[in-house]
Amino acid sequence: xxxxxxxxxxxxxxxxxxxxxxFKILQAVPVIAWPAPDTGASFARSIATPxxxxxxxxxxxxxxxxxxxxxxxxxxxxxxxxxxxxxxxGRDVAVLCEGDPFFYGSFMxxxxxxxxxxxxxxxxxxxxxxxxxxxxxxxxxxxxDVLTVLPGPLGDQELTNRINTADAVAIIKIxxxxxxxxxxxxxxxxxxxAIYVERVSLDAERLMPLAxxxxxxxxxxxxxxxxxxxxxxxxxxxxxxx
Amino acid sequence: xxxxxxxxxxxxxxxxxxxxxxFKILQAVPVIAWPAPDTGASFARSIATPxxxxxxxxxxxxxxxxxxxxxxxxxxxxxxxxxxxxxxxGRDVAVLCEGDPFFYGSFMxxxxxxxxxxxxxxxxxxxxxxxxxxxxxxxxxxxxDVLTVLPGPLGDQELTNRINTADAVAIIKIxxxxxxxxxxxxxxxxxxxAIYVERVSLDAERLMPLAxxxxxxxxxxxxxxxxxxxxxxxxxxxxxxx
Numbered sequence: 001x002x003x004x005x006x007x008x009x010x011x012x013x014x015x016x017x018x019x020x021x022x023f024k025i026l027q028a029v030p031v032i033a034w035p036a037p038d039t040g041a042s043f044a045r046s047i048a049t050p051x052x053x054x055x056x057x058x059x060x061x062x063x064x065x066x067x068x069x070x071x072x073x074x075x076x077x078x079x080x081x082x083x084x085x086x087x088x089x090g091r092d093v094a095v096l097c098e099g100d101p102f103f104y105g106s107f108m109x110x111x112x113x114x115x116x117x118x119x120x121x122x123x124x125x126x127x128x129x130x131x132x133x134x135x136x137x138x139x140x141x142x143x144x145d146v147l148t149v150l151p152g153p154l155g156d157q158e159l160t161n162r163i164n165t166a167d168a169v170a171i172i173k174i175x176x177x178x179x180x181x182x183x184x185x186x187x188x189x190x191x192x193x194a195i196y197v198e199r200v201s202l203d204a205e206r207l208m209p210l211a212x213x214x215x216x217x218x219x220x221x222x223x224x225x226x227x228x229x230x231x232x233x234x235x236x237x238x239x240x241x242x
Numbered sequence: 243x244x245x246x247x248x249x250x251x252x253x254x255x256x257x258x259x260x261x262x263x264x265f266k267i268l269q270a271v272p273v274i275a276w277p278a279p280d281t282g283a284s285f286a287r288s289i290a291t292p293x294x295x296x297x298x299x300x301x302x303x304x305x306x307x308x309x310x311x312x313x314x315x316x317x318x319x320x321x322x323x324x325x326x327x328x329x330x331x332g333r334d335v336a337v338l339c340e341g342d343p344f345f346y347g348s349f350m351x352x353x354x355x356x357x358x359x360x361x362x363x364x365x366x367x368x369x370x371x372x373x374x375x376x377x378x379x380x381x382x383x384x385x386x387d388v389l390t391v392l393p394g395p396l397g398d399q400e401l402t403n404r405i406n407t408a409d410a411v412a413i414i415k416i417x418x419x420x421x422x423x424x425x426x427x428x429x430x431x432x433x434x435x436a437i438y439v440e441r442v443s444l445d446a447e448r449l450m451p452l453a454x455x456x457x458x459x460x461x462x463x464x465x466x467x468x469x470x471x472x473x474x475x476x477x478x479x480x481x482x483x484x
Binding site: 021101142143 | 253256265365366373390443
């Protein structure tokens with residue numbers, strides 16, 4: 001009998017923000033797989049670390065981060081073969097996912113290769129978008145607000161149209177698009193309404209008005225929240241220099 | 243010294259989908275407050291029930307559900323006075339929140355009354371939107387998709403414009419708007435792309451193509467997901483009668 005495949009949401013980074021369900025699965029599975037950049041550690045693996053009993057088989061899924069050309073087909077093909085071999089041998093496999101597995105996550109690339117052949121369960125997690133609003137201390141969306149989630153790589157014109165018509169906006173996948181995005185938000189006169197959040201829920205968390213970010217780049221795990229009408233309290237944020 | 247106020251996200255319903263952090267706080271706080279409709283049980287309280295050690299002071303926040311006129315100012319004024327009295331006495335208070343406290347949640351009404359006066363922490367939770375995508379077995383949003391979250395009470399013209407321009411849509415707060423929303427989605431030729439999810443992650447969960455829902459109304463805890471281009475797999479859902 002084949003093993004079971006889990007897509008395991010581990011939340012935004014604080015190991016205490018994983019679910020009881022994910023915790024129990026981490027304690028029980030004989031095999032874990034996790035994405036990692038080709039240089040540096042796996043963020044998902046680091047969230048799981050304090051919860052692992054030790055002795056699991058581990059399958060790294062090393063994804064080159066220098067390019068935006070996704071899917072990195074060969075990487076996921078190879079990882080799926082390795083995962084399938086464990087499942088065929090009757091061992092359960094948990095694929096570790098930062099945040100939520102199905103909210104812009106890379107788990108979909110494993111899922112689309114294996115879910116039809118193996119019993120698969122996706123365990124939702126706390127997304128960094130929710131954690132960022134909690135850290136900012138203001139609801140991301142309320143009442144009849146329209147919330148729009150925008151990937152940073154989108155073009156300027158599309159971003160402009162979307163931002164102009166939304167009540168609340170979360171911009172994800174910022175990275176090397178940071179400078180362009182900040183310029184765009186400034187050109188829309190929304191800089192006073194925007195918050196920058198980096199590595200939310202971790203000790204290294206940074207949260208401040210977007211206008212106050214000194215750098216011109218941002219790490220992969222960062223986000224911009226735009227609260228229309230929110231400039232009054234954004235200037236009062238602890239990180240603000242305004 | 244005053245107690246601490248927690249806005250405690252408890253996730254979509256399965257008690258195992260609360261975070262370790264929320265679990266620890268539930269085990270420790272002497273006072274809990276929770277929203278409840280004027281008829282029926284509190285959903286947030288029911289999620290917390292298996293995790294409570296017993297003996298807490300409880301503050302029900304009974305909100306009339308028959309009207310959409312929010313905020314129910316008097317209800318939150320009164321609850322905040324009761325919560326403040328506990329905090330003033332040095333006792334920590336956790337306000338129980340289904341899903342995530344700052345994602346269209348009612349916790350904001352307590353937060354805006356008390357957060358400036360008391361040490362306050364919002365603990366993010368798994369939102370029902372993420373759980374619904376996990377249950378549906380397809381990513382809600384991926385790659386450079388634009389995701390739009392729409393409250394059901396919005397007018398037809400606004401909903402039409404928003405749905406037409408989004409890649410993926412989650413419609414929340416459906417309830418008595420269900421029939422109108424389904425008609426609208428059908429008129430946009432998107433019925434084959436839409437999934438209905440009710441009481442996600444609970445034993446009573448129902449998930450099926452929107453086209454197959456026999457009723458003309460929906461409970462408060464339900465959602466419609468629209469996946470453009472998704473009709474191929476929606477018909478293969480277990481709940482489908484197509």
